Amino acid sequence: MSTETKCNPDLVRERAKCTFDVNELINLFYGSEKATKERRHFEDAVLAVKELKDAIPEEYLSHKERYENGVRKATILRDVYRDYKAKHNRDPPPNQITKAVIKDISPFLLHNGMFVPTIAGQGTPEQQAEWLPKAESMQIIGTYAQTELGHGSFIRGLETIATYDPKTEEFVLNNPTLTSFKWWPGGLGSTVNHCVVVAQLYINGKSHGIHPFIAQIRDLDTHKPLPGVKVGEIGPKMGFQTANNGFLGFDNFRIPRKNMLMKNAQVLKDGTFVKGINEKLTYGTMVMVRVGIVGDCSFYAALAATIAVRYSAVRHQSHIKASEPEAQILDYLTQQHKLFIAVASSHVYRNAYLWMEKMYTNVMKELSQDKQDNLPELHATACCLKAVCSRDAGSLVEECRLACGGHGYMASSNLPLTYGVTIAAVTYEGERTVLLLQTARYLMKAWMAALKGKVLSPSVSYLLNSLKESKKPWQNTPEGIVKGFQHVSFGKVKAAYETIQKYMKQGKDYEDAWNLASVQLVKASEAHSRAILCEVSWEAVCSSSASPNLSRVLQQLAQLYLTYWTLETSGDLLLYSNITKDDLIILRDKYEELLVAIRPNAVGLVDGFDLRDEILNSTLGSYDGRVYERLMEEALKSPLNQETVNSSFHKYLKPMMEKAKL
Numbered sequence: 001m002s003t004e005t006k007c008n009p010d011l012v013r014e015r016a017k018c019t020f021d022v023n024e025l026i027n028l029f030y031g032s033e034k035a036t037k038e039r040r041h042f043e044d045a046v047l048a049v050k051e052l053k054d055a056i057p058e059e060y061l062s063h064k065e066r067y068e069n070g071v072r073k074a075t076i077l078r079d080v081y082r083d084y085k086a087k088h089n090r091d092p093p094p095n096q097i098t099k100a101v102i103k104d105i106s107p108f109l110l111h112n113g114m115f116v117p118t119i120a121g122q123g124t125p126e127q128q129a130e131w132l133p134k135a136e137s138m139q140i141i142g143t144y145a146q147t148e149l150g151h152g153s154f155i156r157g158l159e160t161i162a163t164y165d166p167k168t169e170e171f172v173l174n175n176p177t178l179t180s181f182k183w184w185p186g187g188l189g190s191t192v193n194h195c196v197v198v199a200q201l202y203i204n205g206k207s208h209g210i211h212p213f214i215a216q217i218r219d220l221d222t223h224k225p226l227p228g229v230k231v232g233e234i235g236p237k238m239g240f241q242t243a244n245n246g247f248l249g250f251d252n253f254r255i256p257r258k259n260m261l262m263k264n265a266q267v268l269k270d271g272t273f274v275k276g277i278n279e280k281l282t283y284g285t286m287v288m289v290r291v292g293i294v295g296d297c298s299f300y301a302a303l304a305a306t307i308a309v310r311y312s313a314v315r316h317q318s319h320i321k322a323s324e325p326e327a328q329i330l331d332y333l334t335q336q337h338k339l340f341i342a343v344a345s346s347h348v349y350r351n352a353y354l355w356m357e358k359m360y361t362n363v364m365k366e367l368s369q370d371k372q373d374n375l376p377e378l379h380a381t382a383c384c385l386k387a388v389c390s391r392d393a394g395s396l397v398e399e400c401r402l403a404c405g406g407h408g409y410m411a412s413s414n415l416p417l418t419y420g421v422t423i424a425a426v427t428y429e430g431e432r433t434v435l436l437l438q439t440a441r442y443l444m445k446a447w448m449a450a451l452k453g454k455v456l457s458p459s460v461s462y463l464l465n466s467l468k469e470s471k472k473p474w475q476n477t478p479e480g481i482v483k484g485f486q487h488v489s490f491g492k493v494k495a496a497y498e499t500i501q502k503y504m505k506q507g508k509d510y511e512d513a514w515n516l517a518s519v520q521l522v523k524a525s526e527a528h529s530r531a532i533l534c535e536v537s538w539e540a541v542c543s544s545s546a547s548p549n550l551s552r553v554l555q556q557l558a559q560l561y562l563t564y565w566t567l568e569t570s571g572d573l574l575l576y577s578n579i580t581k582d583d584l585i586i587l588r589d590k591y592e593e594l595l596v597a598i599r600p601n602a603v604g605l606v607d608g609f610d611l612r613d614e615i616l617n618s619t620l621g622s623y624d625g626r627v628y629e630r631l632m633e634e635a636l637k638s639p640l641n642q643e644t645v646n647s648s649f650h651k652y653l654k655p656m657m658e659k660a661k662l
């Protein structure tokens with residue numbers, strides 16, 4: 001029997017309506033037909049491992065059991081990766097199959113995502129040779145321990161101390177206060193035996209700023225914390241339950257001199273400090289991960305959209321016309337308004353990620369040739385895109401959850417967990433406001449340079465154009481809208497700058513003036529991000545190699561994104577661009593037309609994300625649309641349904657009822 005025959009008939013009909021080739025979309029989204037094949041092949045290999053299947057849903061496990069199950073599966077998954085590499089002589093292709101296995105967050109995320117990259121990015125060739133083979137083969141397991149109880153954003157304020165002792169050629173690590181304890185690092189709780197510790201370096205009583213050190217914190221055989229190490233887990237959170245976030249404090253804990261990662265700055269044997277060419281290079285891993293998070297946002301938006309769109313095609317409720325049968329909820333324009341922006345945004349983030357990845361690769365290449373000119377632009381762009389995409393993606397996932405009504409509140413829909421995990425990215429790897437203010441610093445500098453008629457970096461060069469084009473009439477085209485967002489950014493950057501100047505003229509110093517203007521500065525950064533997202537995604541769609549049928553639909557999605565945000569931020573556009581009320585009315589109508597045009601392809605579009613049922617892990621979103629059957633099947637797995645009468649009846653309910661009779 002084919003998959004189609006087992007499918008819910010609504011989904012079969014939806015798929016028949018699709019006007020483009022879904023496989024073409026899949027191949028375009030993931031890069032090529034070959035990439036799709038390789039990814040699917042690897043996913044098959046992972047899913048074929050029986051031990052990776054859970055006996056019961058994770059929600060029924062205790063906090064401890066959930067973690068232990070997570071570690072168990074992470075180690076098996078690691079073997080599959082190793083075997084693939086041994087067989088194919090290369091790493092597995094990019095994939096999201098970890099989601100199908102771990103469901104929440106792997107206790108190895110920080111090992112792979114930050115520990116290994118920090119050694120690779122911050123270590124000298126000798127240090128890389130010492131630790132990378134052990135870390136990559138999992139002989140040692142590590143994390144990235146930067147944040148403390150007292151400080152996360154302001155990393156110059158970290159209190160963990162590494163004092164150099166030239167007599168023994170060691171660093172002595174100490175956490176002198178409660179607030180200096182490391183707090184949050186993933187895997188630290190009970191998983192890792194090593195970590196990169198970010199600490200304040202002191203030599204002969206003099207501070208030399210923060211630097212990364214490698215510390216072994218647990219015995220490799222017994223896994224017991226080494227003497228001088230206090231380590232544990234921080235407890236349940238909104239999500240990340242299996243990430244095993246932990247705390248850590250050192251008491252006169254000694255590590256050899258060679259354990260300071262010294263690619264940038266060095267401490268010589270006699271205690272001489274050799275400054276790096278740019279102390280901000282120490283923050284390099286965070287930049288890399290911020291770029292990756294933009295890609296993650298695409299995935300989470302796709303996952304939530306797939307679940308909600310398929311569910312909305314299967315779910316019937318009320319009537320659009322009294323004379324017709326109950327409508328698929330996907331036919332309500334309000335539902336399309338809630339969901340299609342998630343589909344469109346996933347494509348926008350994907351294109352923005354690919355664009356950022358190129359910028360990152362170029363800057364890394366330049367840095368390897370000691371050229372740093374483009375580092376500030378990379379940092380500023382990664383900060384604002386990470387900040388805006390993560391917040392938007394969190395809101396989109398929540399909107400998809402709400403769009404599934406009561407069933408979206410079920411853990412088995414996988415939307416609550418997905419929200420908990422997506423929204424965490426607003427905070428980790430740089431809190432949203434803090435990162436937007438970093439971009440604002442860059443924008444203020446760019447604005448001052450623009451005023452002096454200097455050449456600007458590509459990502460802000462529109463500020464110069466906007467300066468020249470402020471009188472041009474609005475154009476209701478995608479290109480016109482992109483320009484409109486650039487005008488808004490231009491207007492907000494200018495206004496924030498002038499606000500700072502105003503406060504300074506009133507006698508405030510720059511720092512106070514900055515703080516007083518900071519709401520505007522954040523908004524300027526958001527507008528800058530939106531301008532980038534609109535421009536990059538529209539250009540990607542226009543230059544894509546898609547067939548005419550697919551290209552038409554991708555253009556509709558990109559236009560939907562542009563129009564949605566035009567209408568959402570119409571006040572800004574009225575203030576800072578030449579858009580008129582009449583233009584907005586035309587765009588409102590255009591937006592409704594786009595929803596209607598996209599509607600027949602909605603299921604095809606989410607099928608085009610090619611997320612397997614195991615990755616979706618949702619009663620509402622499976623390919624076959626057996627929503628109600630799955631909801632019931634999952635409910636029956638509840639431990640409360642494994643007995644006809646629960647003991648609480650005899651212990652509490654019956655006595656209560658009997659007392660009530662007296």
Ligand SMILES: CC/C=C\C/C=C\C/C=C\C/C=C\C=C\C(=O)SCCNC(=O)CCNC(=O)[C@H](O)C(C)(C)COP(=O)(O)OP(=O)(O)OC[C@H]1O[C@@H](n2cnc3c(N)ncnc32)[C@H](O)[C@@H]1OP(=O)(O)O
Nearest residue numbers: 113146152153155156280283289292293379428429430441
């Ligand atoms: C490939 C990966 C793919 C997917 C993801 C995979 C894995 C995910 C892994 C993990 C996710 C789960 C867990 C998360 C882990 C973490 O959260 S780790 C901890 C992260 N912590 C932060 O992000 C802290 C945020 N704070 C900062 O980054 C900085 O301190 C700051 C707020 C940016 C700056 O603070 P401060 O006020 O102290 O600034 P200064 O030190 O004075 O510096 C300002 C000047 O420096 C420039 N600058 C700052 N940062 C950078 C940088 N990274 N690169 C280049 N330049 C930088 C800044 O522009 C200023 O320049 P100026 O204007 O010219 O003076």
Ligand SMILES: Cc1cc2nc3c(=O)[nH]c(=O)nc-3n(C[C@H](O)[C@H](O)[C@H](O)COP(=O)(O)OP(=O)(O)OC[C@H]3O[C@@H](n4cnc5c(N)ncnc54)[C@H](O)[C@@H]3O)c2cc1C
Nearest residue numbers: 145146147151152153184185186424427428429430431433
């Ligand atoms: C799920 C998760 C996983 C994490 N994993 C790790 C990890 O593996 N390793 C690690 O080292 N860390 C990790 N972290 C920590 C994370 O990086 C920090 O929480 C994050 O950088 C924010 O710092 P904070 O908690 O100190 O927030 P705070 O800076 O205290 O933010 C609180 C509020 O203060 C505001 N604020 C702070 N500074 C300013 C400012 N200068 N201007 C204006 N407003 C400001 C913020 O905008 C925010 O509203 C993780 C966090 C989470 C949630």
